[in-house]
């Protein structure tokens with residue numbers, strides 16, 4: 001038991017209760033990684049904190065609660081938001097302007113969580129690629145293959161306004177309009193279900209009203 | 224020490240199995256809603272929190288680590304954190320720890336298969352809480368259920384920071400002693 005142990009014991013009750021400030025938390029966790037005794041102490045306190053929550057009084061939820069929860073679990077829109085947030089983080093964390101990848105190949109914590117989510121949803125794949133103009137990254141495009149399949153784009157580019165058209169460029173060379181994103185103050189995002197095969201999409205492009213291509217997200221390299 | 228069926232339900236939930244999801248919700252909804260209601264104080268807000276808690280559990284079911292406690296404790300910790308977030312967003316409304324204190328943290332309707340385990344530790348923890356001085360109990364409830372730090376408690380209760388820390392620590396050490404006692408019996 002040294003000085004750090006003493007400080008850890010001092011802060012352990014607040015840590016176990018989840019009521020501790022960031023810097024203190026970091027300091028204590030750092031010590032716990034190397035001190036078995038303190039870790040055991042914190043574990044016992046955490047058990048006590050758990051026991052406390054278990055003592056809270058039960059109450060009957062309002063009628064229809066169960067079906068509401070089930071419905072929200074099944075709602076693609078909800079899952080969609082969650083997936084895209086996770087995936088955007090994974091994409092941003094990855095290097096290179098071309099960032100389309102099968103996330104199963106990236107065993108970092110975000111990806112692990114993402115893969116678990118994907119499995120829970122029963123989807124086959126989720127791909128992401130950066131939307132770029134020249135060398136500048138302006139956002140992300142995400143393609144989810146499942147039932148239903150989805151697309152999501154997120155764009156941030158100063159000066160853009162109005163509704164931009166989202167197109168999918170297919171392997172056979174054809175272009176299909178899949179949606180539109182409304183830009184507000186240079187930001188916009190849009191998601192929707194896809195009626196075309198995800199693996200037939202080579203790239204996602206975003207064009208303005210005049211039809212000139214503004215942004216591109218490449219999902220497959222040209223052969 | 225916890226029934227395997229809870230974990231099986233959770234695994235089913237993670238796999239997207241509808242029957243498991245229904246069973247999982249039925250198993251825990253009274254506890255989850257009860258905790259949310261105790262913290263938030265109104266049924267509408269508590270329902271939103273409880274619903275979100277089940278969704279989070281479903282999303283993160285595979286991140287659940289059995290070594291770190293029971294499924295119920297894990298789910299209730301999620302519920303607590305969501306309720307605290309919801310309360311903090313309503314900033315203007317004062318919190319009411321009295322509600323939880325006056326209910327004497329009375330657990331009811333424990334599932335029969337858990338009763339043998341739960342009643343024992345629950346009885347001991349409840350007894351330990353019962354013996355705490357009122358202001359220690361209050362600090363404990365503020366920290367455990369409302370996520371208040373010692374600093375926030377000292378400001379809210381107009382007491383020195385050191386006093387707030389001591390109250391939380393003493394209370395937690397007594398609860399720990401009640402549980403450790405049980406294990407070494």
Ligand SMILES: [Zn+2]
Nearest residue numbers: 004005035038
């Ligand atoms: Zn130590």
